[in-house]
Amino acid sequence: MAFQIQYAEEHDAPALARINILSFETQGLLQALFPGAETPALELHKANNYMKHLANRQMHVVKVTDPLTGELVGNARWQLPEAIWPRDQTPALSEKAQEIAQDPMRLAPRPRNEALLAGFRTMLEHHRKKYLGETDLLLDFLATTPSYQGRGVGSALLRWGTAKADEKQLRIYLEATEAGYPVYVKHGWKVVEEVFFDREQFGGHGRDRFILMMRDPKPLAQSATEPGRT
Template identity: 45%
Template sequence: MSIQIRYATEADGPALGQINIDSFKHQRYWSNVFPGLDDAAIHPVKHFRSLEKMADPTVHVLSAVDTAAGDRVVGYARWTIPGESNPNVVALSEEAKKTTADMSSVMPAGMSMPIYRDFFTKMKKYRGEYVKEDDMILDFLATSPSAQGKGVGTRLLRWGMDQADARNARIYLEATADGYPLYRKHGWTVLREMEMDFEPFGGEGTQTYYLMMRERQRA
């Protein structure tokens, strides 16, 4: 495997959506937001999100591609760098613009909107408490299960750490239990735990997220 990190393109969109699904569908949050729904029903939502973020000049969407396998996309990350627009923001095709015109049109029947909204409400609340104006944010990072354990996540993480170190900036993120060890290894510490309780919304169980910060590397 030979990994290259580059800015995502519109053509990457379907693969990014599938990586999102494959990386997180075993989580309790997933089974509560998308109860009983298969990949085909969920993929349009995740494809929508990937295109939406690529076209957002405030977000840096990175793809990890395996150049030894025909540039197969094996991971991706989304970063926010304060005050810096994405120089490679994607100008979506007319077809993609139609795809991203209305998220409600791609949400599958049976998706739990109360749980979905509660997650983002909590996330926004805590970002408001912990994130300062000059902090970077790692909004998302995922690696295809077939490529996990091969350094893909570390390469995606290194891109952002290099950006932060050049600016002497902190990096905030929300980690699942799966991602937690990687972030701890690279210097993130836990600010607090965010617990999602799904039962008040008709779901089952709970899931814990770790709100983490990597501090500035220079005093």
């Protein structure tokens, strides 16, 4: 099935939050950040976070919906340099959503492991500073709802961004999970570094492995002749 990519809107936030939580459940990082929080509270937090992303001019929040059921089944967040992709407007947000977008963490569940939260952010920022250049694209997030995985949703969301990058001959940086890694290799990403987030240092348990990856653009002649690249 050819999956269509559309921009997400405010009303999609609860479904985007559910995909986010379901597809990363086994990782358990969110649960470690907000110990004891029930799923509805985590879903509300993630939905609130989406207001921030939707309000961000550089963040292109795109979705895949099953054409038969209308269910939202996949989501990617692409950060595109504004100087190259200027945007007149972001998706329309209600007054309440605009207020939430200013500081979604204010409403985040408690208790929180603040040290773990800060440690995780610092780790991401450190590596983004090191690898993400001014004209690079960033794949900030990619997930397909578990029951739809392996049907091409993730690849369709990836092609949306790789086509843009190829057209302007730009690179794309990302931090891959174990699940994402083989899919990214298939779409042309290469490993730049393997890093571990040690939760123990911040009062948590275990560690998370991330594979930092960069994709160089395909030469224009090659990407233009490849089927299915729109």
